[in-house]
Amino acid sequence: MxxxxxxxxxxxxxxxxxxxxxxxxxxxxxxxxxxxxxxxxxxxxxxxxxxxxxxxxxxxxxxxxxxxxxxxxxxxxxxxxxxxxxxxxxxxxxxxDASFHARYHTTGKTYRYKWNRSQIISPFTRNLMVHIKQPLDVEAMTIAAQALIGTYDFSSFCAANTAVVDKVRTVRRLEFEEHGDELHMIIEGSGFLYNMVRIIAGTLTEVGTGKRAADELSRIVAATDRDAAGKTAAAHGLYLESVMYES
Amino acid sequence: MxxxxxxxxxxxxxxxxxxxxxxxxxxxxxxxxxxxxxxxxxxxxxxxxxxxxxxxxxxxxxxxxxxxxxxxxxxxxxxxxxxxxxxxxxxxxxxxDASFHARYHTTGKTYRYKWNRSQIISPFTRNLMVHIKQPLDVEAMTIAAQALIGTYDFSSFCAANTAVVDKVRTVRRLEFEEHGDELHMIIEGSGFLYNMVRIIAGTLTEVGTGKRAADELSRIVAATDRDAAGKTAAAHGLYLESVMYES
Missing domain, CATH: 3.30.70.580 (Pseudouridine synthase I, catalytic domain, N-terminal subdomain)
Incomplete structure (x- = not known):
């Protein structure tokens, strides 16, 4: 075999x-x-x-x-x-090698979340990006994101109905890229809790639209309570971009 | 009204x-x-x-x-x-103006035809471009295309089962653009016969893969016979890009 x-x-x-x-x-x-x-x-x-x-x-x-x-x-x-x-x-x-395991041996994953900020979204990308019409303060989102980089208990960013006990994860990279009308969030970490990337994307969107202050993120992490964070962003903006293994 | x-x-x-x-x-x-x-x-x-x-x-x-x-x-x-x-x-x-008519008053149209030349096509563009794996000689396609610019009887580039009698049309512009793995054909004309853009795309593809010589196009036009031209390219590569009206 x-x-x-x-x-x-x-x-x-x-x-x-x-x-x-x-x-x-x-x-x-x-x-x-x-x-x-x-x-x-x-x-x-x-x-x-x-x-x-x-x-x-x-x-x-x-x-x-x-x-x-x-x-x-x-x-x-x-x-x-x-x-x-x-x-x-x-x-x-x-x-x-026969000992390789796609699930157990991961050392990290990168996800990308895509928004489209055009006034009218293209029919060709409607299932590939999340349309957001309100202006986004990307600088505020970038500042807010810094509080999520590191090793924390991410309970606030985990779907409430999960059986996972240890909710400590490490976010190694969290940054934004602008490509014309598109805004991408790239997040790399040791592993992610259920809905974690989408809850981070949703919460940072609320910072971007001014609904939350950029300095609120540390308090949200510290709360270890799903209700402290923002809405779960829509699924169709999310991409699993790469999976890392020990080489 | x-x-x-x-x-x-x-x-x-x-x-x-x-x-x-x-x-x-x-x-x-x-x-x-x-x-x-x-x-x-x-x-x-x-x-x-x-x-x-x-x-x-x-x-x-x-x-x-x-x-x-x-x-x-x-x-x-x-x-x-x-x-x-x-x-x-x-x-x-x-x-x-109440006299404007979207169909009768057109003075021209532009279509774009998109191919994707990557080894493995992205699942995200599978319905938006036509995948072609054979290498294409875009220079030969561009040379061949020159014979189609002008006013001709385009019967060779018209689906056989059409009721239209006058098959004379004017192609004003016909050029190729390369965007990484993507190849686009842009064609502008006074009007187009049924399947005309797709038959032109299909025939120029055959020049691109070396199945036909670049200097064959004048003879194909002169034949005024659908059988003289190449295959009709797939529908999902075609875009109606703009419609012109007298201003």
Whole structure:
């Protein structure tokens, strides 16, 4: 058996999220269906770095699976992309050590959140960015974001209905990029709690529109209370951009 | 009554084309439904510069309609965009003379055709560009295109099943733009026959891949025979970019 690690992209618009759910179209189900076809009906388990929610996109999700087949890596990419629906693409694949685990061995992840600030959003990007018409004070958002960089208990930025006990995470990078009408938030961390990136995006948006002060973030972190933070930003602005592993 | 001219954009992916057809989702039907709502149940006719086929996009389609309502133009844009589905957007609206006609008074149109030449197409643009993996000789395509600029009988570039008798049209501009992996063909003319832009795109692609010589285009035009030209390029690469009127 060989263990293969693949880097995949998907447009989350047409999926009920990454993980298999009964009677729903999910990324994992599409991957498993294709691997089953390639393996002549044999079920192949697929492990991802983590789930993504309905409508959330990925440009650099990582998965692993095991196979007895000896196909060159370029052959794997071609075969998978021919069989997969066009809203999932395999961009890279490599053989890894049998001990590699896409989920357990992550050392970090980068997410990108995209807003579009044009007066009228383009019909072509309606599912790929979140339209925001109010002017955003990006400088205030950048200042506010500094309070989130570091190692903290991020309970205030975690969906209330989660079973995770240890809510301490490290945010290594949190910055904004402006590309014309687009505003991107890039966040890199050791790992993220459920909805953490979207709650951070939503809270910083409230700073951007003047609803909250830029110096409020430290108090929100200290509160360790979901109610202290802002709204959860919409799913369709979020992209899983890369997953890091020990090299 | 006032006559209003609106410039609209739509993502053609979810439509069976512009024009109303029984039991199909079309752009015209969505526009008429919204205008009917605004006009409290009264049917309002909508006239476009011309039809676009299923999957074809528009960034600058022009329509006109008549209304007895006195709403400021910014109010019209807001009302229409609130009521329209997100894959249609109204980008501009203005009051015009009652004699203006979106279809009869056009003096020209510009279309853009988009190819993506990356090895693996992004899942996010799969419905917005045509993926082409073979290398394209853009210089040969540009040279070949020169034979199409001018006033000719474009019968060779017209779908065979058309009722139009006069197939003489003027192409004013036909050029290529490269944006990284993207290749765009921009074509401006007095008017276009059915499938004309897509047959030109398909034929020039065949020059680009070396299947046809760059100097073949004059002979193809002279043949006035659909079979002399190349394949009709896929619909989802095509954008109606602008419509010109006498000012």
């Amino acid at each position: 060989k263990r293969l690690k693949a880097t995949i992209a998907y447009d989350g618009s047409g999926f009920a999220g990454y993980q298999v759910q009964p009677d729903k179209r999910t990324v994992q189900l599409e991957l498993m269906n294709v691997l089953k076809t390639i393996h002549k009906g044999k079920v192949v388990q697929v492990v991802a770095s983590g789930r993504t929610d309905a409508k959330v996109h990925a440009t650099g999700q990582v998965i692993h699976f095991d196979t007895a087949f000896s196909i060159p890596m370029t052959g794997w990419i071609k075969a998978l992309n021919v069989l997969l629906p066009e809203d999932i693409r395999v961009n890279a694949i490599e053989e890894v | 006032k006559r209003l001219k609106a410039t609209i954009a739509y993502d053609g992916s979810g439509f069976a084309g512009y024009q109303v057809q029984p039991d199909k989702r079309t752009v015209q039907l969505e526009l008429m439904n919204v205008l009917k709502t605004i006009h409290k149940g009264k049917v309002v006719q909508v006239v476009a510069s011309g039809r676009t086929d299923a999957k074809v996009h528009a960034t600058g389609q022009v329509i006109h309609f008549d209304t007895a309502f006195s709403i400021p133009m910014t109010g019209w844009i807001k009302a229409l965009n609130v009521l329209l589905p997100e894959d249609i957007r109204v980008n501009a609206i203005e009051e015009v």
